[in-house]
Amino acid sequence: MFSKKRAIAGVALATGAALALAGCAGGGNATDATYDPDEEVTLDLAFWGNDVRADLYNQVIEAFNEEYPNITVNTSFLAFPEFWEKRQTEAAGGGLPDVMQFDYSYLRQYSENGLLLDLAPYLGDVIETEPLPENILSIGVVNDTTYAIPTSTNAWGLFTNPKLLEGAGVDDFAGGSWEDYTDWMAEVTDASGGAFWGGSDYTGRIQNFELQLRSEGKDLFSEEGEPGFDEARLAEFWESGAPIRDGIGVPQQRVEELVPLGPFDTANTASELTWDNFGAGYLANLGADYTELNLIEPPVTEEGAKDLYLKPSMLHAISAKTDHPAAAATLVNFLINSPESGEIFGTNRGLPASETALAAAELDPLSQQVKDYEASIADRLGDAPPVPIVGYGTLEEKFRQLGTELNFGTITVEDAVSEFFSEMDVVLNQ
Structure with a gap:
């Protein structure tokens, strides 16, 4: 099981509007955001998918709560188009969920408008980086800042x-x-x-x-x-x-x-x-x-x-306005790196990017084929664009x-x- 760790981070303040999410300048709220394991915390987690994926998330959250019983996670999901329509409405009103399943094509749009949390204070501490190769971690970087962590990859x-x-x-x-x-x-x-x-x-x-x-x-x-x-x-x-x-x-x-x-x-x-x-x-x-x-x-x-190059099937990101950044980072780490996530999700979100989660995942023949394929093209893999x-x-x-x-x-x-x-x-x- 993963140890409970501490971190401090500032929370960026920004708003966005409509498709372009035109950002407004905002002041940072650099408060002590260290997560106290004994503190009662509630987080909102949003993802796209169907009832099958929702059931898998519920199982992972149940496993998460065995280790972090004081973090309550409220989940919600929609189909992909409706998921982003709702995020854009929330972004305009300043109310994004604490933790979000994220799509690569929207990463620059949201990060450059100050809507996502800088994850640097948590990397290597709350969010374990050893199971994630450097070329995987770099996928979530925009303008030299890490805003998201890939859950899975494809090529x-x-x-x-x-x-x-x-x-x-x-x-x-x-x-x-x-x-x-x-x-x-x-x-x-x-x-x-x-x-x-x-x-x-x-x-x-x-x-x-x-x-x-x-x-x-x-x-x-x-x-x-x-x-x-x-x-x-x-x-x-x-x-x-x-x-x-x-x-x-x-x-x-x-x-x-x-x-x-x-x-x-x-x-x-x-x-x-x-x-x-x-x-x-x-x-x-x-x-x-x-x-x-x-x-x-x-x-x-x-x-x-x-x-x-390896592209993320999806990523996890945290709202810049979350009241509980360290707790949110703890949840992201579990969703991406824990053996429980690999065992429960399998390849539902794609081939796990984390070596820890991948080792715990039971791969069907087609998933094993994808794993073998990505290994076979190692000599052709360059840095992500x-x-x-x-x-x-x-x-x-x-x-x-x-x-x-x-x-x-x-x-x-x-x-x-x-x-x-x-x-x-x-x-x-x-």
Whole structure:
């Protein structure tokens, strides 16, 4: 069990409003926030999920209370969109929960507006850091300050469907360049006789563009929000998808007909580039006829490049206005690092980031596959990129929409590039 520890921290005061959460300057309240184990404390904990996850949280809180009986934890949960709608309303009114499950794409937005607690006073003390590798801890850093701790990680990978490939008589993708991957998709599409396609147009996903940029030593966006690419580089990327859009990949019309599912989890394609924690959902959607998936490295832009990185499936953060920062940090530590959390949550929140929690988690075959995959790409793992800029989600969606239009043939690459840069100019200068 974890020992009860003490810490002192200041509480930042700030407010936010609407989507942009425009921060207001506020004075710090540097009071003695040392947690007294005998003090009666009540904390609010908010997370997104469903009844299954809620039951797991209740079990973990019960285990937490065996060690910390004087900390009462009130939990609440919503579906992902409603969770963030409520947080934005609370941020505008200054009333965020003490502890929150947090999404990476919102981390900069909330931290730069003074809404999250600086966790530095607790690292290595209340929040144990030994079970968390440095590249994991750095994920929660914005402007040199730690505002959140990852609960779990995932990495970009290539899923393939062995049953479809066997039916087509084609071997799994053996690795290689993006051109090699396109050629392999073409082989699968031809061999299937029209039953399915080798894959989708990978140029419709901004993550694949990011992967190529990282191979060139660039990020999508710098810490200061400067893009790491120009119009010509984006045009080059979208042009590279032309052969896929010309019959190799699944037609966009078929993709639209499959919504809300996708082409890979309906057996319309034999491969999909995405985050490695999507496998369980894919298998569930494919049904009982499909019992396994392969998970391999994505194509290589430049040999030896550190293009891949670990991304948090989710994080935990603390409100800057909490009245009990040390107690909140104690709860965060238990939710992330305790063996009890690993044993109870398993991989419900993704593959545990903490080595202590991971060692206690019982991994099903697919989770073990993800663990083995992330170990296999160690030589390609680089530092995580800067925390996403405010408005990143808007740009990611615009990128996807333009990819859809390119696949329908309703827009040229030149016009798509122009539209994206116009949208980017608005987001970066709002």
